Amino acid sequence: MKLTAPAQDALPIGSPFDFRISKVGKVDETDIQSALESGEWGFFHSFTTGTAVDGPGVRLVAWLTGCQFRCAFCHNPDTWKLTNGTPVRIERALEVVKQYKHGLQVMKGGLTISGGEPLMQYRFLAKLFPPSSRRGSIPRWKPMVTSATA
Numbered sequence: 621m622k623l624t625a626p627a628q629d630a631l632p633i634g635s636p637f638d639f640r641i642s643k644v645g646k647v648d649e650t651d652i653q654s655a656l657e658s659g660e661w662g663f664f665h666s667f668t669t670g671t672a673v674d675g676p677g678v679r680l681v682a683w684l685t686g687c688q689f690r691c692a693f694c695h696n697p698d699t700w701k702l703t704n705g706t707p708v709r710i711e712r713a714l715e716v717v718k719q720y721k722h723g724l725q726v727m728k729g730g731l732t733i734s735g736g737e738p739l740m741q742y743r744f745l746a747k748l749f750p751p752s753s754r755r756g757s758i759p760r761w762k763p764m765v766t767s768a769t770a
């Protein structure tokens with residue numbers, strides 16, 4: 621795996637480039653396959669903070685890359701190619717999400733994953749949404765995945 625770990629001098633929370641701290645040039649096919657199989661890396665196109673139209677309450681939305689559907693009405697064609705995203709380690713993604721968690725809970729919102737087709741990275745998502753966040757043990761933290769296949 622040639623993907624590099626995120627830099628330590630991360631951008632401040634709220635920066636539209638916050639998830640883009642590990643921008644790499646060309647990622648080869650073997651690395652992509654390995655990243656998808658392990659779920660240790662996610663490919664992020666971008667993210668939006670404070671949206672009220674992507675689920676209940678106020679949402680943090682992460683847009684993942686990769687989609688095989690090519691819908692005629694797609695408004696995110698720049699997310700189709702997995703390599704248009706920045707590879708981000710699961711630890712870093714969890715760290716960023718955790719920093720938003722309290723604020724989103726107060727605003728009765730949560731994290732929404734969109735794309736692209738997020739389920740192309742289902743192993744990464746399984747790590748991003750641990751079982752406790754799915755069973756309702758954190759009732760006001762409402763994780764959501766928007767997907768053409770869900």
Ligand code: SF4
Pocket residue numbers: 687688689690691693694695696697699735736737768
């Ligand atoms: S599933 Fe979504 S991201 Fe993929 S082509 Fe269709 S509309 Fe676009």
